[in-house]
Amino acid sequence: MYRRTLQNWKLAEHWGRKHTEAFIKLKKALTSEPVLQRPLWDGTPFIITMDGCQDGFGAVLLQ
Known part of the structure; x- marks a missing residue:
């Protein structure tokens, strides 16, 4: 279901150290x-x- 809601979506061509650190x-x-x-x-x-x-x-559930 989730994938069907995203059209023309893909990850960056290169996932590097900088991306991993930010994540x-x-x-x-x-x-x-x-x-x-x-x-x-x-x-x-x-x-x-x-x-x-x-x-x-x-x-989201808030309190």
């Missing part, structure tokens, strides 16, 4: 505190945000 840095930033934390089960509400268009869709 690792981004992955680390998105999976470390304060970005990623355990949910609070004290009654704090959860918020679901969704968006979509002709080319794809996405959702």
Whole structure:
């Protein structure tokens, strides 16, 4: 399903050390505190945000 939403998409011709370093840095930033934390089960509400268009869709669970 995901591949069908992407038309004329391909990776860069050459994936080098610079690309790998940038990817690792981004992955680390998105999976470390304060970005990623355990949910609070004290009654704090959860918020679901969704968006979509002709080319794809996405959702995120926030608190």
